[in-house]
Amino acid sequence: MVNKNDRVTFGSKLGVILATVGCAVGLGNIWRFPYMTGANGGAAFLLLYVICILLLGLPVMITEFFIGRHSRRNAAGAFKAMAPGTKWSIIGYNGVLAAFLILGFYSVVAGWTLEYITEAFSSSLSGKSAVEFANDFTAFSSSIVRPVVWTVIFVVLTHFIVVSGVDKGIERASKWMMPVLFLMLVVLCIRSVTLPGAEKGLAFLFKPDFSKIDSSVVLSAMGQAFFSLSIGMGCLITYSSYFGEKTNLQATALQVTILDSLVAILAGVMIFPAVFSFGIEPTAGPELVFITLPNVFNQLPLGNVWSIIFFLLLGLAALTSTISLHEVATAYVHEEYNMTRKRAGAFVSLEILILGVISSLSMGILKEYTVFGLTFFELLDYVTTKIMLPFSGMLICIFVSKRVDKSILKEELTNKGTVPFYFFNTYAFFTKYIAPVAIGLIFLHELGLITLIKNMF
Numbered sequence: 264m265v266n267k268n269d270r271v272t273f274g275s276k277l278g279v280i281l282a283t284v285g286c287a288v289g290l291g292n293i294w295r296f297p298y299m300t301g302a303n304g305g306a307a308f309l310l311l312y313v314i315c316i317l318l319l320g321l322p323v324m325i326t327e328f329f330i331g332r333h334s335r336r337n338a339a340g341a342f343k344a345m346a347p348g349t350k351w352s353i354i355g356y357n358g359v360l361a362a363f364l365i366l367g368f369y370s371v372v373a374g375w376t377l378e379y380i381t382e383a384f385s386s387s388l389s390g391k392s393a394v395e396f397a398n399d400f401t402a403f404s405s406s407i408v409r410p411v412v413w414t415v416i417f418v419v420l421t422h423f424i425v426v427s428g429v430d431k432g433i434e435r436a437s438k439w440m441m442p443v444l445f446l447m448l449v450v451l452c453i454r455s456v457t458l459p460g461a462e463k464g465l466a467f468l469f470k471p472d473f474s475k476i477d478s479s480v481v482l483s484a485m486g487q488a489f490f491s492l493s494i495g496m497g498c499l500i501t502y503s504s505y506f507g508e509k510t511n512l513q514a515t516a517l518q519v520t521i522l523d524s525l526v527a528i529l530a531g532v533m534i535f536p537a538v539f540s541f542g543i544e545p546t547a548g549p550e551l552v553f554i555t556l557p558n559v560f561n562q563l564p565l566g567n568v569w570s571i572i573f574f575l576l577l578g579l580a581a582l583t584s585t586i587s588l589h590e591v592a593t594a595y596v597h598e599e600y601n602m603t604r605k606r607a608g609a610f611v612s613l614e615i616l617i618l619g620v621i622s623s624l625s626m627g628i629l630k631e632y633t634v635f636g637l638t639f640f641e642l643l644d645y646v647t648t649k650i651m652l653p654f655s656g657m658l659i660c661i662f663v664s665k666r667v668d669k670s671i672l673k674e675e676l677t678n679k680g681t682v683p684f685y686f687f688n689t690y691a692f693f694t695k696y697i698a699p700v701a702i703g704l705i706f707l708h709e710l711g712l713i714t715l716i717k718n719m720f
């Protein structure tokens with residue numbers, strides 16, 4: 264077992280933030296956020312999303328940081344160390360399972376970015392109409408060979424990076440990659456909001472229509488908040504176990520949360536004005552970003568170059584996330600089943616390949632096979648983001664409130680009293696009451712239990 268003091272820690276403050284942002288920022292912000300917002304009514308969803316980030320996401324993230332740095336263990340080990348002989352480590356196992364399942368659909372979408380890079384290289388993205396882009400995407404994503412091949416390539420790439428331990432290079436690369444991606448987003452936002460008819464898109468994103476809110480929209484907003492911040496997975500526990508003694512946990516959580524949300528909102532500003540300007544349906548679903556952006560690139564000089572750089576960066580942002588997800592699963596199999604890291608990595612990759620191939624095919628030939636009306640791709644997404652991650656967030660809050668002395672919590676979060684935490688009592692209150700109760704109520708509501716109880720009286 265690794266001695267608490269032998270573990271490596273992040274070298275610099277910037278390194279801490281960038282690595283954690285690298286894990287948080289990914290397809291969730293640029294692909295999933297716009298399509299969820301489009302499918303759930305626009306601004307009302309954005310408002311609920313921001314509320315979930317602040318009321319649930321931020322406190323849970325601070326709590327995960329506390330658990331990670333306090334225990335200096337991986338996700339499953341942290342609970343074993345802090346509550347030996349109890350069942351709390353189920354939170355860690357839930358995270359490992361979620362990592363597998365998320366990779367099962369995430370790697371399919373990551374594969375799509377590779378298709379778009381090659382298409383841009385062959386200039387086949389230029390000169391098409393919005394309808395042609397949409398039709399081409401449907402034809403591509405529902406076909407049997409290409410999307411499956413890209414998924415396999417992406418999983419294999421992640422596999423080699425994880426087992427050969429070259430992720431340090433990726434980490435270093437994210438130092439310039441993230442700022443460049445951010446800059447590109449800003450330029451694309453400017454291009455998008457200056458398109459004819461852009462105001463409709465901005466109104467859709469920022470002018471809430473409260474009649475659009477129902478329990479499923481609330482659940483979707485909560486799921487998106489957890490997924491985007493990488494909460495409830497054990498990823499953040501693992502990352503924070505490498506934080507230094509001087510890392511300010513509350514400030515880091517706040518910075519990561521703000522940056523992550525900013526990237527998502529910018530993605531919204533980049534997509535929706537263009538969606539309305541080109542007459543695309545905001546409710547298009549998972550293909551929304553892929554059928555909207557090529558239209559925007561076509562409106563820019565050197566559109567193909569823009570496409571290549573953008574999809575490359577999006578692919579890399581996805582890669583930093585798939586690496587952290589793969590790492591959670593590999594570390595677990597390696598440690599728990601006494602396998603070498605290589606074997607554990609191969610085992611994990613094989614499972615992900617199976618899930619990935621099935622979920623890619625569920626966009627086409629396996630479309631008819633559904634569970635509760637959801638295709639395999641949709642099922643993996645639903646179960647992880649809307650059930651497993653929030654459930655685990657709720658348990659994390661209950662765990663800390665029940666098992667950890669408030670003075671220990673305060674000591675860790677204030678670095679032994681050397682940094683102030685002005686809102687400690689508010690944080691503790693949110694963690695103990697607001698977050699678990701709110702998550703619980705949203706679950707009960709979605710399951711229809713609250714309506715059932717109301718109807719009984």
Ligand code: PFF
Nearest residue numbers: 287289290291491493496498
């Ligand atoms: N937060 C990532 C994204 O927004 O793309 C997805 C993710 C990565 C979720 C790592 C969970 C995780 F542990």
